[in-house]
Amino acid sequence: xxxxxxxxxxxxxxxxxxxxxxxxxxxxxxxxxxxxxxxxxxxxxxxxxxxxxxxxxxxxxxxxxxxxxxxxxxxxxxxxxxxxxxxxxxxxxxxxxxxxxxxxxxxxxxxxxxxxxxxxxxxxxxxxxxxxxxxxxxxxxxxxxxxxxxxxxxxxxxxxxxxxxxxxxxxxxxxxxxxxxxxxxxxxxxxxxxxxxxxxxxxxxxxxxxxxxxxxxxxxxxxxxxxxxxxxxxxxxxxxxxxxxxxxxxxxxxxxxxxxxxxxxxxxxxxxxxxxxxxxxxxxxxxxxxxxxxxxxxxxxxxx
Amino acid sequence: xxxxxxxxxxxxxxxxxxxxxxxxxxxxxxxxxxxxxxxxxxxxxxxxxxxxxxxxxxxxxxxxxxxxxxxxxxxxxxxxxxxxxxxxxxxxxxxxxxxxxxxxxxxxxxxxxxxxxxxxxxxxxxxxxxxxxxxxxxxxxxxxxxxxxxxxxxxxxxxxxxxxxxxxxxxxxxxxxxxxxxxxxxxxxxxxxxxxxxxxxxxxxxxxxxxxxxxxxxxxxxxxxxxxxxxxxxxxxxxxxxxxxxxxxxx
Numbered sequence: 001x002x003x004x005x006x007x008x009x010x011x012x013x014x015x016x017x018x019x020x021x022x023x024x025x026x027x028x029x030x031x032x033x034x035x036x037x038x039x040x041x042x043x044x045x046x047x048x049x050x051x052x053x054x055x056x057x058x059x060x061x062x063x064x065x066x067x068x069x070x071x072x073x074x075x076x077x078x079x080x081x082x083x084x085x086x087x088x089x090x091x092x093x094x095x096x097x098x099x100x101x102x103x104x105x106x107x108x109x110x111x112x113x114x115x116x117x118x119x120x121x122x123x124x125x126x127x128x129x130x131x132x133x134x135x136x137x138x139x140x141x142x143x144x145x146x147x148x149x150x151x152x153x154x155x156x157x158x159x160x161x162x163x164x165x166x167x168x169x170x171x172x173x174x175x176x177x178x179x180x181x182x183x184x185x186x187x188x189x190x191x192x193x194x195x196x197x198x199x200x201x202x203x204x205x206x207x208x209x210x211x212x213x214x215x216x217x218x219x220x221x222x223x224x225x226x227x228x229x230x231x232x233x234x235x236x237x238x239x240x241x242x243x244x245x246x247x248x249x250x251x252x253x254x255x256x257x258x259x260x261x262x263x264x265x266x267x268x269x270x271x272x273x274x275x276x277x278x279x280x281x282x283x284x285x286x287x288x289x290x291x292x293x294x295x296x297x298x299x300x301x302x303x304x
Numbered sequence: 305x306x307x308x309x310x311x312x313x314x315x316x317x318x319x320x321x322x323x324x325x326x327x328x329x330x331x332x333x334x335x336x337x338x339x340x341x342x343x344x345x346x347x348x349x350x351x352x353x354x355x356x357x358x359x360x361x362x363x364x365x366x367x368x369x370x371x372x373x374x375x376x377x378x379x380x381x382x383x384x385x386x387x388x389x390x391x392x393x394x395x396x397x398x399x400x401x402x403x404x405x406x407x408x409x410x411x412x413x414x415x416x417x418x419x420x421x422x423x424x425x426x427x428x429x430x431x432x433x434x435x436x437x438x439x440x441x442x443x444x445x446x447x448x449x450x451x452x453x454x455x456x457x458x459x460x461x462x463x464x465x466x467x468x469x470x471x472x473x474x475x476x477x478x479x480x481x482x483x484x485x486x487x488x489x490x491x492x493x494x495x496x497x498x499x500x501x502x503x504x505x506x507x508x509x510x511x512x513x514x515x516x517x518x519x520x521x522x523x524x525x526x527x528x529x530x531x532x533x534x535x536x537x538x539x540x541x542x543x544x545x546x547x548x549x550x551x552x553x554x555x
Contacts, residue, residue, distance in 0.1 A: 026496040
C-alpha cells in the first residue's frame with residue numbers, strides 16, 4: 001500500500017488534530033487536587049482581585065477585572081457550607097462599578113450576619129472594594145497597602161472633535177432632551193452635567209451612609225474627601241481595625257470562629273475557564289466594550 | 305572506470321543513513337531517560353531524603369547533559385536526513401517534513417521558554433503564602449503557558465512519523481512502518497505525558513500517571529529501535545534497487 005501526497009497531508013492533519021483532541025480530553029478528565037481535610041471546620045479564603053465589574057472581560061480601563069457574579073457565587077458557597085466556619089476576604093482591588101460593588105457589599109453583609117468575616121487588604125482596598133468589605137467583623141491591611149478613596153466618579157469621554165476632523169457626522173434621534181445624557185458624540189450641556197453630578201452625589205450619599213453605619217470615623221470630612229490613605233493613617237481614621245499579615249487575618253478568623261489554631265484554610269475559586277477561553281481569551285477581549293460612562297467607585301487614577 | 309550513482313538516488317541513500325543515525329541517537333536518549341521514571345519518587349521524596357536529592361543532582365548533571373547532547377545530535381541528523389530526502393525528489397511531502405522537523409522544535413522550545421518566563425513572573429507576582437502554605441499558581445494558567453509549545457512539537461513529530469510511515473510503505477520495510485506507527489502513537493501521548501510529569505499536583509490522569517509515563521517511554525524506546533533498524537533496511541533496499549537499475553541501464 002502506498003500513500004499519495006494528498007493522503008499524506010490528510011493523514012498528518014488528522015493525526016495532528018488527534019494530538020490536540022487527546023491532550024484536551026486528558027486535561028478535561030483530570031481530577032482536581034485534593035483539598036485539605038476539613039474536619040470540624042475550615043476557614044474559607046476568597047480573593048477579591050482587580051476592578052470589580054459584572055462584565056467577564058479580564059481587562060478594563062481599571063486593569064484586570066474580578067467578576068462580581070463569580071464573587072457573589074463564591075460568597076454564597078461559603079455562606080451555605082456549614083463547614084466554612086469563618087471567611088477571609090483577601091482584597092487587592094481599586095474598586096469597580098457602583099452596581100457590582102454594591103452586589104458584593106450586600107452579599108458580604110449577609111455572610112457576615114451568619115459567620116465571622118475578616119477582610120485583609122493586601123495592596124489596594126479602595127472605593128468600591130472598601131465598600132464591599134465594610135460589613136466584615138474586622139478589616140486588616142498590609143502596612144504598605146492603600147485604603148479609602150471613599151467616593152464616586154463618572155467620566156464622559158467625547159469624540160465630537162475627532163469625528164468632525166474625520167468628516168464623520170452623528171445624528172441622534174431621541175425621545176427626550178436628556179435621553180442621551182453622557183453621549184460621547186457631543187459636548188455635555190449644563191443640564192447633562194447637572195444630571196450626572198446628581199447621580200454621582202446620590203451614589204456617594206449611599207456610600208457615606210454605609211461607611212458611617214459600619215465604621216466609627218475619627219475625621220469624617222477627611223475620609224469623605226475621596227483621598228486614599230496608607231494603612232497606618234487608615235487605622236487612625238477608623239477606616240480599618242489594624243495592620244497585619246494574611247496569616248494574621250487567617251488566625252483572627254479562626255479565633256473569631258472558635259476554630260483550633262491548625263484549622264485548615266480552603267481557597268474558594270471561581271469555576272475554571274475552559275481551555276479554549278484561556279487560549280483565545282485575548283482575542284475575545286476585543287469584542288467586549290468597556291463603557292466609560294458608568295458610575296465608578298474606584299480609585300482614580302487606577303493603580304498601574 | 306569509476307562508478308557514478310545518479311544524484312537523486314544517492315541523496316535518498318544519504319538521507320536514509322542520516323535518519324537511521326538519528327533514530328539510533330533517539331534510542332540512546334530514550335534509554336538514558338528511563339531511569340528518571342523510577343529512580344526518584346517525585347518532589348516529595350526528594351525533599352524528605354537527602355540521598356535521593358544528591359542522586360537526583362548527580363543524575364541531572366551527568367545524564368541530563370548527555371541526554372541534551374544526544375537529543376540535539378539526533379535532531380541535527382533528522383533535519384539533515386529529511387533535507388536529503390526532500391532533495392532526492394521522492395516526495396514533495398518530505399520537504400514539508402524537513403521544515404516541520406527543523407522549525408517544530410525551535411518554535412516549540414521558544415514558546416516553552418517564553419511560557420516558562422511568563423510563568424516565573426506570575427509566580428513572583430502571586431508568591432504570597434496562605435496559612436503557612438505556599439499559594440499555588442492556578443493550574444489553568446500554567447497549562448495555558450506550556451501547552452502551545454508542547455502541541456507545536458507534537459504536531460511536528462506527527463508530520464515526521466507520517467513521512468517515516470510513508471518511507472516504510474514505499475520501501476516495503478515492515479519494521480519501519482511499524483516503528484513509524486508506534487512513533488505516531490507515542491507522539492499522540494507525548495503532550496499528556498509531559499503535562500503529567502510537569503504538574504505533580506495536577507493529578508492529571510489520576511492514579512494512572514506513573515503507568516502512562518512508562519507506556520509512553522516504552523513506546524518511544526521501541527519506536528526508535530524499530531526506526532533505526534527500519535531505516536537501515538530501507539537504505540539497503542534503495543541501494544539494491546539503485547544497483548539493479550544501474551545494471552539494467554548499463555546492459
